[in-house]
Amino acid sequence: MSDYKIAQTGLKTREIDVLVLGGGMAGCFAAMAARRDGASVVLVEPTNALGGQGTAGGVAGFCGDSERVNDLFAELVARLRKSGRIDPYDPNDDRRAYDLEICAFYLQEMVAEKGVEVWLHARAIDAQAASGHVEKVLVSCGATLVEVRPRVVIDATGNATIPDMIGLETLHLGARKQLPMSLYFTLWDTHKPVTPFLPDSCPRFDNDDNLPMTSLHCFADGRVEVKMKVVGFDAADGFSLSQAEIHARRQMMGLIYYLQTRGYRGRHGAFGGKPLSTHVLASVSRNIGQREGRRIVGRYTITDDDARTSLLRDDAIAVGDFNGTVEQIGIKSTRVRSVNGEQIVMSNADLLSSRLRNFGRMRERRVSFIVSLALDSPPDTLERIPPQLRAIVEAEKNVRLDRSHFARIGNGSLDFETVYFVTTPDYGRYMDIQQSINLHIIEMVQREGLDLAVPVQRVWRDHVEAAGVTPPGKPA
Numbered sequence: 001m002s003d004y005k006i007a008q009t010g011l012k013t014r015e016i017d018v019l020v021l022g023g024g025m026a027g028c029f030a031a032m033a034a035r036r037d038g039a040s041v042v043l044v045e046p047t048n049a050l051g052g053q054g055t056a057g058g059v060a061g062f063c064g065d066s067e068r069v070n071d072l073f074a075e076l077v078a079r080l081r082k083s084g085r086i087d088p089y090d091p092n093d094d095r096r097a098y099d100l101e102i103c104a105f106y107l108q109e110m111v112a113e114k115g116v117e118v119w120l121h122a123r124a125i126d127a128q129a130a131s132g133h134v135e136k137v138l139v140s141c142g143a144t145l146v147e148v149r150p151r152v153v154i155d156a157t158g159n160a161t162i163p164d165m166i167g168l169e170t171l172h173l174g175a176r177k178q179l180p181m182s183l184y185f186t187l188w189d190t191h192k193p194v195t196p197f198l199p200d201s202c203p204r205f206d207n208d209d210n211l212p213m214t215s216l217h218c219f220a221d222g223r224v225e226v227k228m229k230v231v232g233f234d235a236a237d238g239f240s241l242s243q244a245e246i247h248a249r250r251q252m253m254g255l256i257y258y259l260q261t262r263g264y265r266g267r268h269g270a271f272g273g274k275p276l277s278t279h280v281l282a283s284v285s286r287n288i289g290q291r292e293g294r295r296i297v298g299r300y301t302i303t304d305d306d307a308r309t310s311l312l313r314d315d316a317i318a319v320g321d322f323n324g325t326v327e328q329i330g331i332k333s334t335r336v337r338s339v340n341g342e343q344i345v346m347s348n349a350d351l352l353s354s355r356l357r358n359f360g361r362m363r364e365r366r367v368s369f370i371v372s373l374a375l376d377s378p379p380d381t382l383e384r385i386p387p388q389l390r391a392i393v394e395a396e397k398n399v400r401l402d403r404s405h406f407a408r409i410g411n412g413s414l415d416f417e418t419v420y421f422v423t424t425p426d427y428g429r430y431m432d433i434q435q436s437i438n439l440h441i442i443e444m445v446q447r448e449g450l451d452l453a454v455p456v457q458r459v460w461r462d463h464v465e466a467a468g469v470t471p472p473g474k475p476a
């Protein structure tokens with residue numbers, strides 16, 4: 001373990017609402033969406049432009065139905081369409097190509113117009129969390145180090161960077177098991193014979209079967225976009241990623257030489273397998289294309305079917321004292337299934353006029369509980385109770401402690417109040433946590449030789465008064 005301490009003087013600090021890490025498509029749209037809700041947003045991106053794999057990685061084509069995403073994405077597509085920088089829409093096409101440099105430009109303009117602050121040449125290099133909440137993220141912005149204190153962090157790095165930094169469970173499959181990397185590059189038709197050139201350090205391929213997996217995509221203007229797989233490296237390991245970039249350029253030189261001298265007849269070939277004898281290298285994407293080097297382990301992984309059928313969770317609601325799950329919403333009434341199994345039909349008018357809490361939209365659950373100890377508990381023991389309650393709560397997973405205090409001296413008890421958050425809306429998980437906390441509290445009370453307060457009702461009867469005894473609080 002290194003004992004290196006950051007010595008930089010004048011380390012800046014910055015408090016913001018939302019810190020978005022990663023200026024790929026996901027990060028840009030998350031930042032714009034957060035900004036729309038009025039939050040102050042900083043978007044951090046290590047390269048020199050926005051778009052991630054979609055621009056710097058050379059992907060430059062939208063898979064899926066690019067006309068049916070959401071309004072922010074529609075705005076990007078509309079700008080690309082207006083400037084003639086995206087292929088026409090064809091619902092049967094599996095990929096809709098766009099100009100990646102213009103896309104990066106429009107993303108930066110959109111993000112700026114929405115008021116997102118962009119830090120380029122910047123990356124998260126460390127993070128600290130307390131009670132499951134990310135409190136600080138150390139960001140290098142060029143040569144400047146900034147300690148960012150965000151209310152919310154969105155990790156859109158595609159590599160579960162923050163979960164890994166704060167020690168959450170992640171899935172790291174490593175080289176050969178993770179999705180393979182690819183390098184994109186473009187060849188340009190000079191319309192003149194070119195002299196093929198193969199540097200000594202680069203591989204010489206001698207037939208189609210030896211080639212790295214290759215796809216050629218031809219454009220009407222003569223450009224040929226080449227996608228070349230690069231296997232055997234680990235995108236989540238910085239040293240391996242560096243080696244992948246170096247290896248990829250050598251492999252690319254070998255592939256270009258092969259295309260110029262032999263042509264490619266494979267499944268994703270072009271020009272009927274004839275040599276590309278008039279083409280030269282025009283550009284190479286800024287970064288090797290990589291994805292999901294590391295993934296966060298969540299409670300639920302969305303499946304292909306969920307995506308196809310637009311997975312929606314049932315809405316769990318509370319109206320007054322009634323809790324249940326919405327089963328059916330009709331024109332005039334709504335059917336709700338209670339936790340006991342009974343079905344209640346509520347008129348929509350009643351629902352709308354009531355105070356309705358939707359737990360399905362809840363991100364975390366605030367829990368407050370009181371431990372009441374007997375009034376005759378020894379004072380020196382009492383001060384040991386809040387730290388023990390805090391430790392009991394903090395020992396649970398999916399929990400963020402807020403506070404624990406000796407809150408009041410009640411009529412018949414000494415009350416300790418504890419507040420914590422369950423960081424998942426799952427009711428079953430909340431009950432598991434509270435049960436475990438309760439068991440540990442009983443153990444603590446026994447260990448300390450204390451008693452829980454027993455509710456006592458004192459009744460003074462008139463005939464007691466008649467016997468000459470005056471109840472407390474009553475004038476003698």
Ligand SMILES: Cc1cc2nc3c(=O)[nH]c(=O)nc-3n(C[C@H](O)[C@H](O)[C@H](O)COP(=O)(O)OP(=O)(O)OC[C@H]3O[C@@H](n4cnc5c(N)ncnc54)[C@H](O)[C@@H]3O)c2cc1C
Nearest residue numbers: 022024025026052053054062063123124157158182289290
């Ligand atoms: C080779 C390849 C081919 C693909 N082909 C297609 C295709 O044809 N069509 C299609 O629709 N999709 C395709 N995809 C998938 C598509 O590109 C991705 O799903 C999409 O671009 C991912 O966007 P993203 O924002 O989630 O992640 P990325 O685009 O990966 O963005 C992550 C960003 O995080 C940044 N980052 C990394 N580390 C840090 C850090 N420590 N701090 C801050 N920022 C950090 C990176 O620089 C990057 O810009 C392909 C992907 C690859 C890799």
